[in-house]
Amino acid sequence: MTSALIDSLRKGNRLALSRILSQVENGTDAGIAALEELFLETGTAHKIGITGPPGSGKSTLVNALTRELRRREPEKKVAIIAVDPSSPFTGGAILGDRVRMLDLQDDKQIFIRSMASRGALGGLAEQTEALSQVFDAAGYGFILIETVGAGQSEVDVVNLAHTTIVVDAPGMGDDIQSIKAGILEIADILVVNKADRPGADQSVSYLKNMVEMGYARSINNRNHHLEDFHENPVEATPSADWIPPVLKTVASEYQGITELTNAILTHAAHLRQSGQWHAKDQAAIRTNINHQLIAGLLKDFHQNVPAELVDSLVEKAQKRAISPNAAVRDLLAYNRNNTVESSE
Amino acid sequence: MTEKKIRVLIAKPGLDGHDRGAKVVARALRDDGMEVIYTGLRQTPEMIAEAALQEDVDVVGLSILSGAHNALVPQVIANLQANGQTDVVVFLGGIIPEDDIQNLLDHGVYKVYGPGTDTREVCKDIREAVKTKA
Numbered sequence: 001m002t003s004a005l006i007d008s009l010r011k012g013n014r015l016a017l018s019r020i021l022s023q024v025e026n027g028t029d030a031g032i033a034a035l036e037e038l039f040l041e042t043g044t045a046h047k048i049g050i051t052g053p054p055g056s057g058k059s060t061l062v063n064a065l066t067r068e069l070r071r072r073e074p075e076k077k078v079a080i081i082a083v084d085p086s087s088p089f090t091g092g093a094i095l096g097d098r099v100r101m102l103d104l105q106d107d108k109q110i111f112i113r114s115m116a117s118r119g120a121l122g123g124l125a126e127q128t129e130a131l132s133q134v135f136d137a138a139g140y141g142f143i144l145i146e147t148v149g150a151g152q153s154e155v156d157v158v159n160l161a162h163t164t165i166v167v168d169a170p171g172m173g174d175d176i177q178s179i180k181a182g183i184l185e186i187a188d189i190l191v192v193n194k195a196d197r198p199g200a201d202q203s204v205s206y207l208k209n210m211v212e213m214g215y216a217r218s219i220n221n222r223n224h225h226l227e228d229f230h231e232n233p234v235e236a237t238p239s240a241d242w243i244p245p246v247l248k249t250v251a252s253e254y255q256g257i258t259e260l261t262n263a264i265l266t267h268a269a270h271l272r273q274s275g276q277w278h279a280k281d282q283a284a285i286r287t288n289i290n291h292q293l294i295a296g297l298l299k300d301f302h303q304n305v306p307a308e309l310v311d312s313l314v315e316k317a318q319k320r321a322i323s324p325n326a327a328v329r330d331l332l333a334y335n336r337n338n339t340v341e342s343s344e
Numbered sequence: 345m346t347e348k349k350i351r352v353l354i355a356k357p358g359l360d361g362h363d364r365g366a367k368v369v370a371r372a373l374r375d376d377g378m379e380v381i382y383t384g385l386r387q388t389p390e391m392i393a394e395a396a397l398q399e400d401v402d403v404v405g406l407s408i409l410s411g412a413h414n415a416l417v418p419q420v421i422a423n424l425q426a427n428g429q430t431d432v433v434v435f436l437g438g439i440i441p442e443d444d445i446q447n448l449l450d451h452g453v454y455k456v457y458g459p460g461t462d463t464r465e466v467c468k469d470i471r472e473a474v475k476t477k478a
């Protein structure tokens with residue numbers, strides 16, 4: 001049944017694609033099997049992360065951007081993964097991003113998929129990555145991933161993107177403070193949306209300042225490094241550095257979208273030329289393998305080590321008879337001995 | 345693995361520009377633990393079926409106040425079926441005259457809800473319909 005579905009997906013059947021996305025998102029056996037096969041056909045898509053505070057206009061921007069990408073590179077299909085938070089209390093979610101993407105409805109080369117975060121912190125990034133891999137294998141040349149930029153898990157999500165766009169709007173809080181520390185560092189492109197509102201120019205110069213400060217810092221570090229090694233600075237300086245541009249848009253009026261698209265395509269070319277495309281791909285795969293390795297090792301561990309042993313060591317630690325550190329040492333030792341026997 | 349999430353598309357076909365009812369139902373379903381995809385006003389039957397396909401939903405809830413239900417609802421269902429989504433549960437809310445209801449059910453609507461329906465009833469019906477379908 002699954003292999004028939006995968007064949008349909010390869011032939012461009014969108015219902016098959018949609019069904020496989022669900023299987024993968026739900027982590028079913030069929031979904032895991034499908035992804036194992038489809039991963040081998042990935043690696044061509046340009047993944048673009050769009051993050052920023054709620055209401056800054058991310059979905060509206062995705063709408064405008066997608067239309068422009070389709071116009072510029074008509075041979076490429078565009079997939080959109082729009083992530084919204086699940087309610088921590090009920091597990092339900094209202095996924096409303098499509099409301100802002102109504103201009104994209106008539107183009108069958110565009111596929112929009114809404115996704116609830118399902119309360120999984122690190123897991124959100126893995127699920128999103130998995131869905132993006134399905135789209136990649138299905139031949140979508142651009143994959144746009146919209147996430148609410150609020151915390152660490154969103155940073156993880158955008159780390160799987162080749163190009164990360166951080167969106168903010170004027171008047172969302174005191175001068176752009178709504179952009180959380182840390183999220184600025186992951187930006188390849190900064191967008192001040194709602195530039196029709198007062199305060200946009202201040203936001204732009206504030207962000208430009210931040211970028212310049214960050215860039216100056218990295219240059220300084222590099223110069224230290226160069227002095228240490230007495231190398232020719234011209235040769236040793238990576239020609240590849242990218243300074244994040246700060247752009248103004250009015251997404252609802254399609255203003256500034258040409259410039260934004262230029263920046264995105266230039267960034268992709270820059271990544272390819274500098275070898276960073278390859279490096280990012282490798283880093284994403286390594287992270288993916290590490291995460292699965294941790295989960296797999298933990299599962300193995302729990303199969304090898306009786307729960308009673310874990311419980312008894314927890315109890316001992318709670319009585320302050322041993323430290324958690326010592327408990328772990330005992331458990332790992334038990335696991336090692338047990339594994340050696342059972343792996344024969 | 346955890347229980348599979350029920351995914352519902354809430355859509356408003358036709359030209360009436362009033363979506364308070366649709367939003368109330370969307371929130372009730374969310375509070376019942378479902379994932380609700382909301383698509384906004386003035387959707388054609390083709391657009392609704394297209395969104396249902398991309399989102400692989402189990403359920404499509406339509407809200408119609410304009411009186412155009414006899415024309416619109418069969419079109420939505422026909423479009424869903426043409427796309428291969430033959431197992432989607434379709435329910436309808438709005439101001440639907442008693443005389444029209446049987447015809448709509450014959451076209452494959454699972455249930456019709458009038459104004460003032462207890463949303464808990466809708467949640468319960470949906471869970472049951474999805475379970476029997478699976």
Ligand SMILES: Nc1nc2c(ncn2[C@@H]2O[C@H](COP(=O)(O)OP(=O)(O)O)[C@@H](O)[C@H]2O)c(=O)[nH]1
Pocket residue numbers: 052053054055056057058059060061100193194195196197249250251252253
């Ligand atoms: N004035 C103005 N409003 C905008 C602009 N872009 C988006 N909006 C509006 O801002 C609101 C939130 O937009 P949305 O795209 O849903 O933001 P998101 O939560 O970041 O995805 C909507 O009402 C949009 O119509 C813009 O450039 N200018």
Ligand SMILES: [Mg+2]
Pocket residue numbers: 058059060096097146
């Ligand atoms: Mg949004």
